[in-house]
Amino acid sequence: MRRTLLAAALLASLAACQKAESPAPAPSTAAADAGDAATDARFAELSQRALEAWLQLSPIGATQIGDHRYDSEIDDLSAAGRQKGLELGKQLLAELDAIDVAGLSRENQVDAAILRNQLQSDIWNSEVLQGWAWDPQVYNGLAGSAIYGLMAREFAPLPERLKSATARIEKIPRIFAQARENLDPARVPKIHAETVAKQNAGILSIVDTFITPHIGELPQADAERLRAAIEGLKQAVAEQQTWLDQTLVPNARGDFRIGAEKYDQKLKFALSSSLSRAEIKQRAESELARVRGDMYGIARDVLKDRPGAPALPEQPSDDQRQAAIEAALELAYAERPARDKVVADAEAALQSSTAFVREKDLVTLPDAPVDIILMPEFQRGVAVAYCDSPGPLDKNLKTFYAISPIPDDWSQAQVDSFLREYNSRMIHLLSIHEGTPGHYLEGWHSSKFPSTLRAVLRSGMFAEGWAVYTERMMQEQGYLGGDPLFHLVQLKFYLRTIANALLDQGVQVDGWNREQAMHLMTHDAFQQESEAAGKWVRAQLTSAQLPTYFVGAQEHLDLRKAMQDRLGDRFELKAYHDQVLSYGAPPVRYVRALMLDEPIQ
Numbered sequence: 001m002r003r004t005l006l007a008a009a010l011l012a013s014l015a016a017c018q019k020a021e022s023p024a025p026a027p028s029t030a031a032a033d034a035g036d037a038a039t040d041a042r043f044a045e046l047s048q049r050a051l052e053a054w055l056q057l058s059p060i061g062a063t064q065i066g067d068h069r070y071d072s073e074i075d076d077l078s079a080a081g082r083q084k085g086l087e088l089g090k091q092l093l094a095e096l097d098a099i100d101v102a103g104l105s106r107e108n109q110v111d112a113a114i115l116r117n118q119l120q121s122d123i124w125n126s127e128v129l130q131g132w133a134w135d136p137q138v139y140n141g142l143a144g145s146a147i148y149g150l151m152a153r154e155f156a157p158l159p160e161r162l163k164s165a166t167a168r169i170e171k172i173p174r175i176f177a178q179a180r181e182n183l184d185p186a187r188v189p190k191i192h193a194e195t196v197a198k199q200n201a202g203i204l205s206i207v208d209t210f211i212t213p214h215i216g217e218l219p220q221a222d223a224e225r226l227r228a229a230i231e232g233l234k235q236a237v238a239e240q241q242t243w244l245d246q247t248l249v250p251n252a253r254g255d256f257r258i259g260a261e262k263y264d265q266k267l268k269f270a271l272s273s274s275l276s277r278a279e280i281k282q283r284a285e286s287e288l289a290r291v292r293g294d295m296y297g298i299a300r301d302v303l304k305d306r307p308g309a310p311a312l313p314e315q316p317s318d319d320q321r322q323a324a325i326e327a328a329l330e331l332a333y334a335e336r337p338a339r340d341k342v343v344a345d346a347e348a349a350l351q352s353s354t355a356f357v358r359e360k361d362l363v364t365l366p367d368a369p370v371d372i373i374l375m376p377e378f379q380r381g382v383a384v385a386y387c388d389s390p391g392p393l394d395k396n397l398k399t400f401y402a403i404s405p406i407p408d409d410w411s412q413a414q415v416d417s418f419l420r421e422y423n424s425r426m427i428h429l430l431s432i433h434e435g436t437p438g439h440y441l442e443g444w445h446s447s448k449f450p451s452t453l454r455a456v457l458r459s460g461m462f463a464e465g466w467a468v469y470t471e472r473m474m475q476e477q478g479y480l481g482g483d484p485l486f487h488l489v490q491l492k493f494y495l496r497t498i499a500n501a502l503l504d505q506g507v508q509v510d511g512w513n514r515e516q517a518m519h520l521m522t523h524d525a526f527q528q529e530s531e532a533a534g535k536w537v538r539a540q541l542t543s544a545q546l547p548t549y550f551v552g553a554q555e556h557l558d559l560r561k562a563m564q565d566r567l568g569d570r571f572e573l574k575a576y577h578d579q580v581l582s583y584g585a586p587p588v589r590y591v592r593a594l595m596l597d598e599p600i601q
Helices: 005-009 014-018 037-057 059-065 079-097 106-129 137-151 158-182 190-199 202-217 220-251 259-271 277-303 318-333 342-360 412-421 424-434 439-446 452-456 460-476 484-508 514-524 529-541 547-570 573-583 588-596
Strands: 370-374 385-388 399-403
Touching (some): 037 059, 037 079, 059 137, 079 106, 106 452, 106 588, 137 158, 137 190, 137 202, 158 202, 158 220, 190 220, 190 529, 259 277, 259 460, 277 318, 277 484, 277 547, 318 424, 318 484, 342 370, 342 399, 342 424, 342 460, 385 424, 385 439, 399 424, 399 439, 412 529, 424 439, 424 460, 424 484, 439 460, 439 573, 460 547, 460 588, 484 514, 484 529, 484 547, 514 529, 547 573, 547 588, 573 588
Parallel strands (some): 370 399
Antiparallel strands (some): 385 399
16 A cells, blocks of 8 residues: 655654564574674664654554544644654754764664655655645545545444544645645646646545445444534545646646656665666666567467468567567457456456465465455556565454456447456466565565565555566466466566666657657556556556566575575575565565675665
8 A cells, every 4th residue: 555755754764662583583693793882872772762653643654654643633734734744854963974984783773774765755745845735645545544544444442443534634634725726736747746636536436335334333422413414525535626627737848758867866876785776777678689589489389380370480570579479468368357357357367376376385474364455446557566564563464355346438449458468367477576475465464574674665565576577587486376377477577577667768768758668568468458458557657666576586586596595405485475575575685684684785
């Protein structure tokens, strides 16, 4: 589930006071692991002192994280509220800079690096990128999360959560008012304005789904207050819709491209990787060529002696390679779910992937529940699926694997295009990526690390890279009986990861137009029109997030090879996977340092 920047930073310092060694520490000396006790204590004291201030700054983020003392409050995005958060961030950063990081334990050195990166990112976002002034998604996402975070999971009795939701519903109009006050239509990109205008009413669907059916379970006075709050919210949503339609959308003139300078800085914060934009591009272009070559090899095998097959020369032209791969993919597209069976097929695929991991003993399996759900309406329009793990302070609650349903107003041609992309084998890959052994499993492992800092600021690159890595790992281990068409679709799915990295900087920095973006996706990466069209929208709405998949996967693969080279015949896949997942999902570079006993840069 997406978090606001403030929410992401909310508990950044909480866990230093709860620090302990990783469940599977890297081989190293005790002297190297241990830090100076006084320095570690100073770091812990800084963390403890920061906690309450940060919780109060982002009550919605606190709910998502699992601290429920502020469930009746909402965030303040006014100028005064933003200034308070900015000053706090600068103060914390100055105090962190005054600590001798070299004197910290290795685990605390990692946490200090993560904390510094987040503080610097928050300050830069507030002062330089200024999403609060041009991105209406900030406010829309916050308003929806204010209710959804309370109602989606049973962390407290329903009447208690409904009372908190009532208080927040009464206050959500303030978020809309702050959006109207803060946003400068001249800086708002048209695509952002139009997307939020379509999503705005979705907050009422959350109320209709999670709250309205249960009003009768409250005492009369509480029920009347809730009904009045809902009526007030409906009026506020209608008022916001009028402003979106009549003021923001017609006057939105901003450029969705953030440009090279801002992109490079945002990428640095988002990835915390040693790879530069140029190096990412070089790696991605090399991988694109390699994978297309591998796909042609599979196509030659599955099409051999098949009537009507295209030419399959050993040294094909680009057109011959394209035709052969497309013809082989058609064999996979022929097996696809019915329009109303995507979720059911995803559930079956999740059971299948879980059974395979258990049979092959590839990694320790979670003992916490996961539910496949329809994606809430207010979060649709950016991704087809996501994994929403419970907050790090919410224990033993469900993980949600959410899938966006096929829109009712889609034509049959649009539906066919979507289901060609999300064919039966692709649904298996989606359930591997979002479920087992991907995000769901990784989130369960990561939550066991004792540092709440790691949990709150878990690396998106680690998580996305792990999920992509598992797609390849499952294929390598023979999932679906070594089916060559599954391998072909897996490589196509990986091409999407590669294309994501190229697309993001192509659109945000190099000024690609829709035609260039669509050619990369539909020709080079074999995506269907509907999938590519949706990704084109996503590439305009977001920046520096799409490369996390590719860069993370590359760093995970590099780390596995390094451990294989070190251990040789002693390398064991399950032990490796469990150790990688035991550190609480910091950036992969720090996992590598801990596992290989390298300096923590």
